[in-house]
Amino acid sequence: MSDVTMRVAVLGGGSFGTALASIAADNGARVCQWLRDPELAAQINCEHRNGRYLPDYAINPAVTASTEMAEVLEGAKLVLVAIPSQAFREVVRQARPWLNAEQILVSTTKGIQEEGFKLMSQILEEETGFAHIGVISGPNLASEVAQKQLTATVIASDDPETRTCVQTALGCDYFRVYASNDRFGVELGGALKNLYAIAAGMAAALGMGENTRSMLMTRALAEMGRFAVARGANPMTFLGLAGVGDLIVTCSSNLSRNYRVGYALGEGKTLDEAVASLGQVAEGVNTVRLVREKALEDGVYMPLAEGLYQVLFNGVPAREMARLLMRGEQSSDVEFVLPREDVKQDRRDAGAPND
Ligand SMILES: NC(=O)c1ccc[n+]([C@@H]2O[C@H](COP(=O)([O-])OP(=O)(O)OC[C@H]3O[C@@H](n4cnc5c(N)ncnc54)[C@H](O)[C@@H]3O)[C@@H](O)[C@H]2O)c1
Ligand SMILES: O=P(O)(O)OC[C@H](O)CO
Numbered sequence: 001m002s003d004v005t006m007r008v009a010v011l012g013g014g015s016f017g018t019a020l021a022s023i024a025a026d027n028g029a030r031v032c033q034w035l036r037d038p039e040l041a042a043q044i045n046c047e048h049r050n051g052r053y054l055p056d057y058a059i060n061p062a063v064t065a066s067t068e069m070a071e072v073l074e075g076a077k078l079v080l081v082a083i084p085s086q087a088f089r090e091v092v093r094q095a096r097p098w099l100n101a102e103q104i105l106v107s108t109t110k111g112i113q114e115e116g117f118k119l120m121s122q123i124l125e126e127e128t129g130f131a132h133i134g135v136i137s138g139p140n141l142a143s144e145v146a147q148k149q150l151t152a153t154v155i156a157s158d159d160p161e162t163r164t165c166v167q168t169a170l171g172c173d174y175f176r177v178y179a180s181n182d183r184f185g186v187e188l189g190g191a192l193k194n195l196y197a198i199a200a201g202m203a204a205a206l207g208m209g210e211n212t213r214s215m216l217m218t219r220a221l222a223e224m225g226r227f228a229v230a231r232g233a234n235p236m237t238f239l240g241l242a243g244v245g246d247l248i249v250t251c252s253s254n255l256s257r258n259y260r261v262g263y264a265l266g267e268g269k270t271l272d273e274a275v276a277s278l279g280q281v282a283e284g285v286n287t288v289r290l291v292r293e294k295a296l297e298d299g300v301y302m303p304l305a306e307g308l309y310q311v312l313f314n315g316v317p318a319r320e321m322a323r324l325l326m327r328g329e330q331s332s333d334v335e336f337v338l339p340r341e342d343v344k345q346d347r348r349d350a351g352a353p354n355d
Helices: 016-025 038-047 069-073 085-098 120-130 144-145 159-168 183-205 208-231 235-239 243-250 257-266 269-280 283-297 303-314 319-325 340-349
Strands: 008-011 030-032 064-068 079-080 104-107 132-137 151-156 175-180
Touching: 008 016, 008 069, 008 144, 016 030, 016 064, 016 079, 030 069, 069 085, 079 085, 079 144, 079 159, 085 120, 085 283, 104 120, 104 159, 120 132, 120 175, 120 183, 132 159, 132 183, 151 159, 151 183, 151 243, 159 175, 159 303, 175 183, 183 235, 183 243, 183 257, 183 283, 183 303, 183 319, 208 283, 208 303, 235 243, 243 257, 243 283, 257 269, 257 283, 257 340, 283 303, 303 319
Parallel strands: 008 030, 008 079, 030 064, 079 104, 104 132, 151 175
Antiparallel strands: 132 151
């Protein structure tokens, strides 16, 4: 009799990788998780706990862990890659000898590679040349997922088999998986919102109020949409879970690492201190630099990204930057309705003072 149980491999032993492994096991899959640390692997196997990244949560005992790529990838139909962007390509290269074209390869990582401004699914494509490639993104704080708080995510791929496989493997009564065919937009949304989460954490630490946070999130959405359109993504994607959904959660919760880095900066810590006190990767720190550079290169107006860059890397005090941003050019609310250029022209026509 053939074994019809789906096999799932998760590369990465961080909190989100672990939470996803446990969901797939809850759904009846045979799940094997790859990580570097043999002690952590042994703890997952013996105690069904990830003491380093998710110490307070029980992992489904059907999840096994190993430091051997060959063992983890053996027979896997679905491979979830949950590795920080800076190590993503290196780990995919390590996995490559045991990957095959029938498998579904999905990135969960919300970051950008510096060389060539590549998103993680582009790295999966480049390293394998395979067709079943997708991205998971959405408002998914790992510890809440691990607690089985009701959560939704997006699987984005232009390949229907990939979308259906991930919906089947991960969709359950506490985790709902919506489908998108805009892989680029969904992936870009996940990477971009990290910038604004840092800004939101900073604003909170400085005692700024709810009006401020709402303004920040809404203008962030405008900025994300502008950047996405300039790079050929569909701005409508940003109205979904991977855009506005993820922006809301990450800008509102100190469970977010990016928010926590921003909060530490707002309390007066240096960037190095803020990152060190986190002890985990906050992708947004690197993404600020890359997005700001790309926006300058492409002539995309991104005042929040520019302001954040100046605070993080040039020592401009956050409160001073907030004041400068408030006095920035008078602009349009929703530029897909009233273009920014029209507002500028109206102001020139009326002889209004220059911004
Ligand atoms: N944590 C969350 O709440 C969350 C939620 C949704 C999406 N994500 C995204 O998913 C990705 C994975 O997140 P996470 O929280 O599971 O893990 P993480 O980002 O904290 O990464 C930790 C894992 O990556 C491993 N790693 C780091 N460098 C490595 C290297 N050079 N070689 C091998 N392994 C290496 C670590 O050992 C650890 O197992 C992140 O990029 C994040 O953007 C995270
Ligand atoms: O902890 P962060 O800031 O990486 O955010 C986690 C997830 O992206 C939230 O959806």
